[in-house]
Amino acid sequence: MSSSDSKNSRKDFVWKYVIEVSGEQYLRCKFCDQRCTGGVNRLKHHLAGTHHGMKPCNKVSEDARLECKEALANFKDQKTKRNELLQEIGMGPTSMHESALSKTIGTLGSGSGSVSGSGEPIPRGPMDKFTTSQPRQSTLNSKWKQEERKEVCRKIGRFIYSKGLPFNTVNDPYWFPMIDVVANFGPGFKPPSMHELRTWILKEEVNDLSIIMEDHKKAWKQYGCSIMSDGWTDGKSRCLINFLVNSPAGTWFMKSIDASDTIKNGENMFKYLDEVVEEIGEENVVQVITDNASNYMNAGMRLMEKRVDYGGLLVLLIALI
Template sequence: MGRYKVRKDDITWDHCTMVEPPNKSYLKCNYCGEKFQGGVYRMKHHLARTRNDAKLCSKVPDNVNALFDKMLKDKENEKAKQNDEIFDLGGNDEDNFIDVNAPRPPKRDHMGGGSVGNRGRNRRNIDKIFSKKANQTTLNEHWKEEREKAIRKIARFFYCNNIAFNVAKDFFFKDMVQCLTKFGLRFKPPSYHELRVPLLKKEVAYVNDIMQDFRDEWKKTGCTIMSDGWTDIAGRTLLNFLVNSPKGTVFLKSVDATEVVKNAELLFTLLDEVVEEVGEENVIQVITDGARNYVNAGKRLMEKRKHIF
């Protein structure tokens, strides 16, 4: 992963301080007080709240957050533009073709105006132009061939592992591929153990951080608990619990309720546990199925928790 060069005039320094001067890698956020290694690069992501290799800042002002978010996006767009200029496959292929055997412009009389040094430099510039365009054609053809090899291997991975084609449209698939291309040839894929233990733990922590953002919002705006029941191919009745608020809707958990849905008292107990998990003070209402057992369970819930409807 690339790193930004540390400059004294970087505006990031207006929003953080060095914990152990002159160590510019160990910084403290001026807003939330969070301390971490990684220098201004991680601090930018911390303030932009990108969830990219840095904990989110919980107290960054909206205008500062927007500033760093735009800064990072502009940096990514600049890199993408540079890559497009190197491997420009758009337009007419004829535009990229140069006949290297075509006659060159005639040499000017050495006795003409201008210094010999200038004429020599001009000639070298012309040679560079012809060489660059000819090399561009070769690069483009090579790029096409290498891309064909790469996408066939990706396709084979999809086919052999029975992965749905819709996954290719997924944001995280595209994000993964972009990260791989930025890393380069030395990239080593994660091992079975890494996927199963350390990476899984990190992803759980990452999701918990996201959930905490929503929980903080529930305290401010309140929320609605929604249950959605369905039957799987094994005949089990599953209940999905979701929580909706102005910030958005998040999946809370799924429960095997095959036996529970048959009994209003058991349903009440389950709903009551979910309300407790979300926080009674945060819940405005609970939305469930309209079947009799759900209605009776809902009445029991409102009797216990008076402000919920």
């Protein structure tokens, strides 16, 4: 059975765009050599350039991109039609409610002789839904779904309240993808254990981030980059400074430090900025963008003086509001 399943999975056309490496547990893109840990479907998104699950391939051929894009569109269309069909024939989550309702109606009707003497609901096949008029069905389904949704929302709310999570957690970009993938899995989903979260799941996420970071580093070397420092005060009145790196590949968050005791010290500000420049590589840094306060001005002047022999470094002092 296992060998047959393996053969069937290899029938997918996307395997012709995969480099197979002995011993590896993931797929590798034939065009850009990037690793994909999410299976053939995620690789299709990678090649189609949908920005779904992983970074798009920048070396894919036009034919391969269109082929994967069309396959994903067809899959989505088939999935939509399947869900509509299941809903229509009563094989969705509402079927248990409808079954109980049918038994109740059958029992009540048996005393009046308006239905079969057995009192049991008349057996229905899938096609009966297409030939029998049921004008109240959509209303019943809608009300049942509303009750189901309320129950799900309460369970989610209870979890958020119990862990003291902020309400804007639901605005996180990873919130809806998580909800969607759980809903698509259907009944019987077993959530990750604490052990899984701290082992293989964490490892795969770190690997994915490492791949993305390597792409940013390549862009820093090829095009150069800008270092941006942004100071702000949090709810505990701490003065925090975020350091970000911007390039054609996008903006990458480097680190955040608590500078509550050193924010007004130009010497320390120079040290913070200089460490970031050294970490990225001064040959890759085109400019440094900071606040125009006196401590930043002092740090900026020292940065430029230190690297005047290398070719110079531009420090932009901007009034950040």
